[in-house]
Amino acid sequence: xxxxxxxxxxxxxxxxxxxxxxxxxxxxxxxxxxxxxxxxxxxxxxxxxxxxxxxxxxxxxxxxxxxxxxxxxxxxxxxxxxxxxxxxxxxxxxxxxxxxxxxxxxxxxxxxxxxxxxxxxxx
Numbered sequence: 001x002x003x004x005x006x007x008x009x010x011x012x013x014x015x016x017x018x019x020x021x022x023x024x025x026x027x028x029x030x031x032x033x034x035x036x037x038x039x040x041x042x043x044x045x046x047x048x049x050x051x052x053x054x055x056x057x058x059x060x061x062x063x064x065x066x067x068x069x070x071x072x073x074x075x076x077x078x079x080x081x082x083x084x085x086x087x088x089x090x091x092x093x094x095x096x097x098x099x100x101x102x103x104x105x106x107x108x109x110x111x112x113x114x115x116x117x118x119x120x121x122x123x
Contacts, residue, residue, distance in 0.1 A: 005071065007044030009053070012067040014042040016060045018095050030059040 017027055028035040040046035057064045
């Protein structure tokens with residue numbers, strides 16, 4: 001059985017890779033391994049070594065600490081006044097929404113953001 005931390009780190013690798021639009025093959029090539037190894041990391045089946053995590057973080061342009069964010073999030077999630085899921089980056093729909101949002105030209109994006117903010121205040 002996979003360790004919960006390995007599963008969490010793997011999910012964070014997958015979510016960041018999705019967010020950047022990178023395939024497993026592309027990430028594997030940048031890190032210098034086979035894509036099957038990326039698959040095993042992402043499912044938590046294999047533990048990522050410190051040096052490999054460093055290379056993955058570099059390829060995905062995030063600090064190594066990114067992969068550990070949210071490990072203690074369960075206790076903090078209840079104190080948040082919004083109903084945002086604890087693992088927001090684990091939701092493929094949310095990731096697709098973020099990608100689509102950033103594909104909108106900046107001036108329109110700001111207007112959309114203000115509209116969403118007003119609508120959420122009303123709800």
